[in-house]
Amino acid sequence: MIKKIEAIFREEKLTVVKEALAAIGIVGMNVSEVRGHGHHGGIELAGRIGTYKVDLLPRIQLNIVLSDHNVEKTIETIRQAAQTDNIGDGIIFVYPVDQVVRMGTGERGHDALTYEGDIDVRQELEAGLMNAVGISD
Amino acid sequence: MEQINSGDTAWILVATALVMMMTPALAFFYGGMVRKKNLLSTINLSFITIGLISLQWVLFGYTLAFGESVGGLFGGLNFLGLSGVGAEPNADYAATIPHLAFAAYQMMFAIITPALITGAFVERVRFKAFLIFTLLWATLVYDPVAHWVWGVGGILRSIGALDFAGGTVVHITAGFSALAFAMVLGKRKWFGQAPMEPSNIPFTVLGAGLLWMGWFGFNGGSALAANGLAVNALVTTNTAAAAAALVWMFLSWNDNKPSVLGIVTGAVVGLVAITPAAGFVTPLSAIVIGGLAAPISYYAIRLRQRWGLDESLDVWACHGMGGTWGALATGLFATKLVNSTGADGLLYGNPGQFGVQALAVVVTIAFAFSVTFVLAKLLNRWMGLRVTENEEEVGLDISEHGERAYA
Numbered sequence: 214m215i216k217k218i219e220a221i222f223r224e225e226k227l228t229v230v231k232e233a234l235a236a237i238g239i240v241g242m243n244v245s246e247v248r249g250h251g252h253h254g255g256i257e258l259a260g261r262i263g264t265y266k267v268d269l270l271p272r273i274q275l276n277i278v279l280s281d282h283n284v285e286k287t288i289e290t291i292r293q294a295a296q297t298d299n300i301g302d303g304i305i306f307v308y309p310v311d312q313v314v315r316m317g318t319g320e321r322g323h324d325a326l327t328y329e330g331d332i333d334v335r336q337e338l339e340a341g342l343m344n345a346v347g348i349s350d
Numbered sequence: 351m352e353q354i355n356s357g358d359t360a361w362i363l364v365a366t367a368l369v370m371m372m373t374p375a376l377a378f379f380y381g382g383m384v385r386k387k388n389l390l391s392t393i394n395l396s397f398i399t400i401g402l403i404s405l406q407w408v409l410f411g412y413t414l415a416f417g418e419s420v421g422g423l424f425g426g427l428n429f430l431g432l433s434g435v436g437a438e439p440n441a442d443y444a445a446t447i448p449h450l451a452f453a454a455y456q457m458m459f460a461i462i463t464p465a466l467i468t469g470a471f472v473e474r475v476r477f478k479a480f481l482i483f484t485l486l487w488a489t490l491v492y493d494p495v496a497h498w499v500w501g502v503g504g505i506l507r508s509i510g511a512l513d514f515a516g517g518t519v520v521h522i523t524a525g526f527s528a529l530a531f532a533m534v535l536g537k538r539k540w541f542g543q544a545p546m547e548p549s550n551i552p553f554t555v556l557g558a559g560l561l562w563m564g565w566f567g568f569n570g571g572s573a574l575a576a577n578g579l580a581v582n583a584l585v586t587t588n589t590a591a592a593a594a595a596l597v598w599m600f601l602s603w604n605d606n607k608p609s610v611l612g613i614v615t616g617a618v619v620g621l622v623a624i625t626p627a628a629g630f631v632t633p634l635s636a637i638v639i640g641g642l643a644a645p646i647s648y649y650a651i652r653l654r655q656r657w658g659l660d661e662s663l664d665v666w667a668c669h670g671m672g673g674t675w676g677a678l679a680t681g682l683f684a685t686k687l688v689n690s691t692g693a694d695g696l697l698y699g700n701p702g703q704f705g706v707q708a709l710a711v712v713v714t715i716a717f718a719f720s721v722t723f724v725l726a727k728l729l730n731r732w733m734g735l736r737v738t739e740n741e742e743e744v745g746l747d748i749s750e751h752g753e754r755a756y757a
Contacts, residue, residue, distance in 0.1 A: 257606070258547075259602065259606045259607045259608075259609035259611075259612070260609060260611065260612075261602075261609065261611050261612050261615050261651060261664070262601070262602065262605065262612065262648050262651045262652055263602075263605045263606060263652070264605070264606045265545055265547075266545060267545050267547065268544075268545065
């Protein structure tokens with residue numbers, strides 16, 4: 214199964230989220246700037262006098278498509294990197310994906326999601342290394 | 351006839367250019383405060399006024415303001431089409447510079463004043479109606495009031511009202527006309543319900559900075575000579591703007607955080623307030639005039655918000671009330687030590703001057719407000735002042751001009 218993670222979080226957390234994902238081998242992603250609000254519904258900004266309320270706030274939407282077995286680890290990584298424990302931290306959605314086709318090679322499915330040094334290759338390498346020195350999970 | 355002084359003439363030419371720049375500066379000052387879909391439209395309301403009123407002024411505006419007085423109410427037609435206004439000095443208005451330089455300098459004031467009013471009707475005014483309104487307003491309100499205050503024989507000049515650079519003529523007329531127009535026009539769709547965020551506060555800061563610079567020409571040039579009085583006006587102008595910017599910063603800080611939009615608004619309000627006084631008061635008095643202008647306009651905005659009136663960019667609060675304070679403050683702080691051709695104010699032992707200033711303020715407010723109110727009502731009935739609801743939602747850049755600010 215292939216899944217899509219759609220994570221919406223604070224703009225200023227993009228760098229730290231990207232770094233955290235790179236550290237566990239999540240390579241491919243795309244990012245868009247979105248505006249929105251959850252149930253808390255906005256903040257006050259300084260106006261000419263006093264303040265005024267802004268309801269749709271800027272957030273980052275990060276999209277990652279990956280294999281099912283990597284979803285939990287990725288979600289947890291994003292959540293830990295992006296949270297501030299304040300209201301308005303964001304939300305993560307996970308969807309099933311029917312098909313993936315890599316433009317350049319025509320590879321499909323899981324093959325289209327595998328890159329050199331990515332989360333799966335890294336896990337295989339680690340498993341092989343551990344076998345070689347006689348350690349097992 | 352007196353001789354032309356080349357220093358005076360050079361300064362008035364420069365001052366004319368400085369005041370001309372203030373209208374595009376105002377375009378950016380206002381443009382930054384509206385939503386993105388109305389940015390070009392708002393900028394254009396100021397810019398096209400340069401075109402429209404330049405012609406009005408050359409053809410008949412100047413003579414209505416500065417022609418030979420008809421009963422103290424408006425100028426006669428002796429300068430129609432600037433006839434007889436040329437390289438020679440004029441004993442009444444331009445003793446040491448070409449009369450035409452005075453007419454050109456005054457033209458820039460006639461341009462910026464109706465441009466100031468546009469802040470009241472941004473984001474919803476029908477462009478065609480705006481053009482007709484502006485032409486009529488310049489002719490029926492600005493030109494007569496300029497004559498009353500500055501024209502030889504004008505009714506307010508005759509009673510001794512002081513207005514160095516246009517506190518009554520420019521700012522009170524614009525501010526109270528903005529109030530009247532906004533009452534007739536009605537509020538923007540979603541006003542008070544959805545946030546209307548300024549699209550580009552840096553534009554507003556840029557505009558305020560250029561206004562501040564241009565104001566040296568506006569007030570400094572009103573000495574009509576390159577002399578000590580011009581220097582005094584320049585220094586009081588800068589001082590009042592500085593004081594008002596700082597006070598506004600603290601007011602805004604006290605309410606929330608020191609808003610940049612607030613700080614630059616404060617600077618403009620300080621410039622407005624010192625305008626009538628610049629050539630009559632000391633730099634120390636300018637601190638008080640600027641410093642008190644900030645809370646007056648600040649709380650005037652709050653009052654306007656309580657009324658639920660969509661006088662969108664607070665022309666009344668900033669120019670109307672700032673100008674009113676400045677005109678009254680001139681009656682308090684004026685001193686002949688600064689300007690021997692002026693008068694002493696209340697604080698210099700002449701309480702009568704304050705009464706004269708107050709009378710000039712009341713007359714100007716009553717005239718500007720009522721003529722504008724009636725004019726707006728008539729135009730609204732005749733052609734409609736507003737775009738349609740759909741056009742307003744799309745934004746005036748697309749619906750009125752077929753353009754957009756950004757691709």
